[in-house]
Amino acid sequence: MVRMSESDSKALAPQRWKNLRALVRDSGVVRIEDLCRQLGVSAATVRRDLDELERSGAIRRVHGGAVSVESRLEEPVFADKTARAAREKRRIAEAALEFVAPGDTIYLDGGSTVLEFARLLRDRPNLTVVTNSLHAALELAGTGPRLILIGGELRRLSQTLVGPLTRLILDELHLDKAFMGTIGFSLDEGLTTTDPSEAFTKELVTRKARQVIVLADSSKAGKVSFSRAGRWDRVQVLITDKPVEFAKQLAKKGVKLVRA
Numbered sequence: 327m328v329r330m331s332e333s334d335s336k337a338l339a340p341q342r343w344k345n346l347r348a349l350v351r352d353s354g355v356v357r358i359e360d361l362c363r364q365l366g367v368s369a370a371t372v373r374r375d376l377d378e379l380e381r382s383g384a385i386r387r388v389h390g391g392a393v394s395v396e397s398r399l400e401e402p403v404f405a406d407k408t409a410r411a412a413r414e415k416r417r418i419a420e421a422a423l424e425f426v427a428p429g430d431t432i433y434l435d436g437g438s439t440v441l442e443f444a445r446l447l448r449d450r451p452n453l454t455v456v457t458n459s460l461h462a463a464l465e466l467a468g469t470g471p472r473l474i475l476i477g478g479e480l481r482r483l484s485q486t487l488v489g490p491l492t493r494l495i496l497d498e499l500h501l502d503k504a505f506m507g508t509i510g511f512s513l514d515e516g517l518t519t520t521d522p523s524e525a526f527t528k529e530l531v532t533r534k535a536r537q538v539i540v541l542a543d544s545s546k547a548g549k550v551s552f553s554r555a556g557r558w559d560r561v562q563v564l565i566t567d568k569p570v571e572f573a574k575q576l577a578k579k580g581v582k583l584v585r586a
Contacts, residue, residue: 339375339378342365342375345365346361346376346379347379347385349364349365350379350392350394355388355392355394355520355552356393357390358373358391360391361376361391361392376392380392388521388522388552388553389522390553415543416442418565418566419442419541420586421584421586422443422505422539423446425539426453426503428452429452430453430454430502430503431453431456431499431500431501432455432456432503432505433456433503433531434455434456434505435457435458435459435504435506436459436486436524437459437484437506438507439507439542439543440507441459444457444465444466445465447471448468448469451469451470451472453471454472455470455471455473456474456475456499457476458476458487458492459484459485459486460485460487474495475487476492476496477491477495479491479523481521481524483521486524488523488526489527492527493530496530497534499534500534501536502535504531504532504534504535504537504538504539505539506528506540506541507541507542508546508555509551510546510550511540511546511548511549511564512548512550513575516555516556517532517540517556517557518549519551519555520551520552520553521553522552524553524555525553532556532557532561533560537563538560539563540561540563544567544569547566547568547570548571558576558579558580559580562580562581563581563583564583564584565585565586566586567585569585
């Protein structure tokens with residue numbers, strides 16, 4: 327991680343841009359307040375610098391900060407995510423089956439843990455599955471539940487359909503249960519993700535579903551990403567693989583914790 331000295335913080339703009347670009351590249355995703363602290367400059371200066379770097383194609387601005395276009399640290403490539411904690415994700419997916427009843431209309435979010443869950447539904451023709459995940463849709467395209475794929479803008483990194491256009495379909499549907507993935511979850515911030523358009527669709531789903539069930543391995547606990555994608559007051563169940571430090575506080579919020 328690049329660190330700035332006092333003299334660095336007073337550098338001319340080109341040198342400051344070089345230092346800022348290195349910070350974003352090394353971290354993958356950074357918040358404006360973190361850049362202010364490390365660069366020793368104001369938030370207004372950081373925002374102007376980020377805008378300049380985005381115009382040059384060096385970084386990509388997101389709500390609250392920036393992500394690197396020189397690395398994939400913003401969010402792992404989907405194939406890499408699938409390989410991580412594979413055993414834990416399988417256990418979480420199996421535990422989630424307990425919450426599925428015949429005749430349910432369920433929503434499957436994007437994410438590798440939810441995809442593992444989708445694979446367990448291929449012999450469940452008595453369900454209706456609504457999803458924004460191309461991966462989940464491919465798993466269920468040949469056999470299994472009735473399948474509804476919502477429209478929207480394609481987010482290539484996660485292969486999900488996201489953004490305001492997803493409202494056109496979701497507003498017309500009634501969802502019994504939503505099985506949601508997340509980049510991170512914390513007590514204060516709830517569910518978070520890296521992309522504001524994805525966060526829009528996730529939060530919309532949490533408002534539409536009668537029951538929201540989050541599938542997340544313990545590596546996500548305490549992690550906060552850029553965009554809030556759901557509040558705990560809309561979540562009824564969290565299925566994870568290890569105890570969560572703030573489990574008691576979540577229970578007070580009405581969230582049932584299931585350890586797979």
